[in-house]
Amino acid sequence: MSQVMKALQRSEASHQQYSAQAAQMMLPDTAHRQRGFRWYHALWLLVPGIVTAVVVAVQSYQHQQARIAALGDVGPSVVQVPASVEQLDYPDFGPLARSEVEVPEFDQSAADELMASESVGANQPAEAVPVALASAANQVPLASNSRRLTAAQSEAEMDRQNQQALRSLDLSQLSPQMAARVESVLQQDDTAAAQQNEHHDEDAIALVQHSNEFSGYLPAMNFQTHVYASNAVKRWIKVNGVEYQEGDKIFDNVQLVAIKPQSTIILFGQQPIEIPALYDWRG
Numbered sequence: 465m466s467q468v469m470k471a472l473q474r475s476e477a478s479h480q481q482y483s484a485q486a487a488q489m490m491l492p493d494t495a496h497r498q499r500g501f502r503w504y505h506a507l508w509l510l511v512p513g514i515v516t517a518v519v520v521a522v523q524s525y526q527h528q529q530a531r532i533a534a535l536g537d538v539g540p541s542v543v544q545v546p547a548s549v550e551q552l553d554y555p556d557f558g559p560l561a562r563s564e565v566e567v568p569e570f571d572q573s574a575a576d577e578l579m580a581s582e583s584v585g586a587n588q589p590a591e592a593v594p595v596a597l598a599s600a601a602n603q604v605p606l607a608s609n610s611r612r613l614t615a616a617q618s619e620a621e622m623d624r625q626n627q628q629a630l631r632s633l634d635l636s637q638l639s640p641q642m643a644a645r646v647e648s649v650l651q652q653d654d655t656a657a658a659q660q661n662e663h664h665d666e667d668a669i670a671l672v673q674h675s676n677e678f679s680g681y682l683p684a685m686n687f688q689t690h691v692y693a694s695n696a697v698k699r700w701i702k703v704n705g706v707e708y709q710e711g712d713k714i715f716d717n718v719q720l721v722a723i724k725p726q727s728t729i730i731l732f733g734q735q736p737i738e739i740p741a742l743y744d745w746r747g
Contacts, residue, residue: 668729668736671745682732683715684747687739692725699723 671678689702700709701723713719714730721736722729728739739745 668738671737671739671743678732678737680747682737682745682747683718685714685718685739685745687728687741687743687745690723690728690741692723701728 669677671682685703687701687703688705689700689707691698691700693699696710700707701720702708703714706714708714708720710720710723717733719731720728721731726741728741730737730739
């Protein structure tokens with residue numbers, strides 16, 4: 465009996481041992497099958513969601529394209545808003561000024577007379593004028609001499625203005641003969657003016673070196689601008705805020721004689737004075 469019990473115990477022990485070994489051998493396969501089952505299960509859960517998202521995106525894109533096409537077919541809407549219209553009178557600007565510029569016409573007869581007077585003056589002897597002036601000075605009073613001197617100065621001013629008018633003419637509008645005559649007269653005037661300027665240059669006194677001699681006598685002059693050009697008509701200076709050209713009178717007893725490249729020559733009474741360009745003479 466004891467042997468039978470022992471045999472049963474051994475059989476039970478061997479059965480349990482075999483069952484444990486079989487369970488250990490089947491455990492990896494079962495775990496592998498369980499893991500494979502979970503992966504496929506998750507995949508089957510994701511597929512419907514992905515398909516649904518794709519379908520929704522396609523439908524949304526098609527809907528947007530349909531809206532854009534519908535907006536393109538519809539024309540712009542025009543909204544009419546009523547506005548009040550007020551009619552006013554035409555403004556009155558008063559009398560309008562003329563904007564046309566009158567161009568002076570060339571006077572042929574005046575030019576002929578001027579050239580004739582120039583030729584007559586050039587043919588007169590040089591000693592006739594001093595003799596006439598000397599005889600007149602001995603026969604008339606001082607007041608008459610001053611009036612004659614003023615008339616001579618005004619005549620010289622008129623001659624200078626006539627020369628400037630001739631220089632400003634457009635010679636291309638004249639005939640070749642008349643243009644040549646005008647040019648010859650201008651050249652003679654330039655030669656005479658150059659000789660006179662050379663004479664004044666020789667007799668001119670430098671104001672800077674002899675300032676004490678003219679202090680208190682020569683009026684104050686501030687030479688603000690100095691423009692020199694080869695053409696005498698284009699030379700000018702500005703003194704005390706006023707522009708002057710050669711031949712102009714700055715004061716009653718001061719006349720602008722010549723404009724040189726670096727200086728200016730004035731005639732103070734009968735004395736030529738050379739003043740540097742842009743010089744401020746305080747008097």
